[in-house]
Amino acid sequence: MSSPTTSIQSATSHSTAADVDVDVVIVGAGISGIGAACHLRRELPHETFVILEGREAIGGTWDLFRYPGIRSDSDLHTFAYEFKPWTSDNAIADACEILDYLEETVEEYGLAPHIRFGHRVLGADFSAQDARWTLRVQRADTAETFELTCRVLFSAAGYYDYAAGHLPAFEGRDSFHGAIVHPQQWPEDLDYAGRRVVVIGSGATAVTLIPAMAGTAAHVTMLQRSPSYVMSLPAKDPIANGLRRALPAKLAYRITRRMNVARQRLIYDLSMRHPTLVRRLIRALTKHQLPAGYAVDTHFNPRYNPWEERLCAVRNGDLFKAIREGRASIVTDRIVRFTERGILLESGAELEADIIVTATGLNLLAFGGMELSIEGEPVDLGDAVAYKSMMLSGVPNFAFAVGYTNSSWTLKVDLVCEHLCRLLAHMDARGYASVVPVLEDETMERRPLLDFHAGYVRRAVDVFPKQGSRGPWTLEMSYAHDRRRLRKGPVEDAALRFASSDSCTPGELLAA
């Protein structure tokens, strides 16, 4: 794909880029956006690209969240890029270790000059005649907006709103005399030493920060409406570390990655096929780590089956250890209202606290809130259907990174980036200017894109694109399937319309 370009390399990271036109714009410098840029560098070195990042740092999720103990719950041998081995001894890694890895990647691939920090993409309009997107971009420092054009728009903007996390309206909130903190906006100077802390929530964030705070706080109580599955994972993977000592890093990484993908799949498949058996197994493992007589069924027996929602992982069983040592406890109850001293529960009990942490989740946001339009006509995202889980029906030259929810997010994103590069190479070779997926069967059943039962996913179903029920319109949660579809499968497809002319109307493009 050739295009007139101004020199992106020479532009400073804060320059106004009104005159810039590139082949690909990547929105977001999180792990997905940086990965996409590496794929372009490796597979299509002639393509010009720029990464527009709304914040002032790379890393996305791993830079935004600053709560105590922030770490992955996936093993890094599957969460890290396929093309860059994870060489730390820690399989479950702290955010800072993940950020170091990303910084190293940016350095190795010379990406720094391509990243524009403090550049938020507000919207993008596609012109079929020019086969180009015109992006509306806002600079964080001056609030000035300007335009930038590109052939292909790749959204690596994550899936939630960076502005604020989800916060239910708790009655009496203002009457509470202590501090109320959301994990997404953790105050740097929060002093919780010797304080009584109540954490509302039972998800991945709650089970991470509770043991991390429990060493310093007077006591930490996890207040949950209903239980989640909690599994202990070892911080270090002895097989991975042994292999790395015996074999070249790349080979050791490849083997570990394959084994871990297979293990994750096995657990997921077993959970789908034999939910009762897996539920019993998890219960037995949980009970084993708790004090004798502990009310396992009250606090650790979810209403849903394993993997209907993401399983929570705790590092080296740290949550269970904090409970055993009396530094943390769990209360399963419903909130009536906040009081001056803490939280009044439906059981009539009052939980006293100095600090309340509302680990109540995220607000989902599709494509970083970008408003897409085609020839000025707004795209109704809720109506669009995902093609091969990486493009949208009726939206030309657009792709996005959405990963797995039952495995490492990035395993899928790697494959999506690879497929996108193959698609662009194919277009280059044939002289195509545009590509658009067309869903002809309007009656095809539509399902939520993220087919997950978690509350925060259900709240956002309407504003997210959908998936179909067959063919390239399904979103698969299987790495093996996606390897066949995205890595080995052809890029030409009956559902894709290519247009070689630089001067066709949207109607002609869709009918091409």
Ligand SMILES: Cc1cc2nc3c(=O)[nH]c(=O)nc-3n(C[C@H](O)[C@H](O)[C@H](O)COP(=O)(O)OP(=O)(O)OC[C@H]3O[C@@H](n4cnc5c(N)ncnc54)[C@H](O)[C@@H]3O)c2cc1C
């Ligand atoms: C606390 C937490 C822990 C997690 N742990 C795991 C885990 O262990 N394993 C796992 O698989 N998944 C995990 N996830 C899911 C996780 O978010 C993804 O795995 C992964 O980090 C997402 O990377 P990303 O690059 O796709 O998106 P993000 O990390 O969300 O990055 C998106 C980037 O895009 C930028 N952006 C957004 N909108 C715009 C815009 N309009 N213009 C310009 N820039 C924009 C953002 O500023 C951000 O830098 C976790 C999520 C959270 C919240």
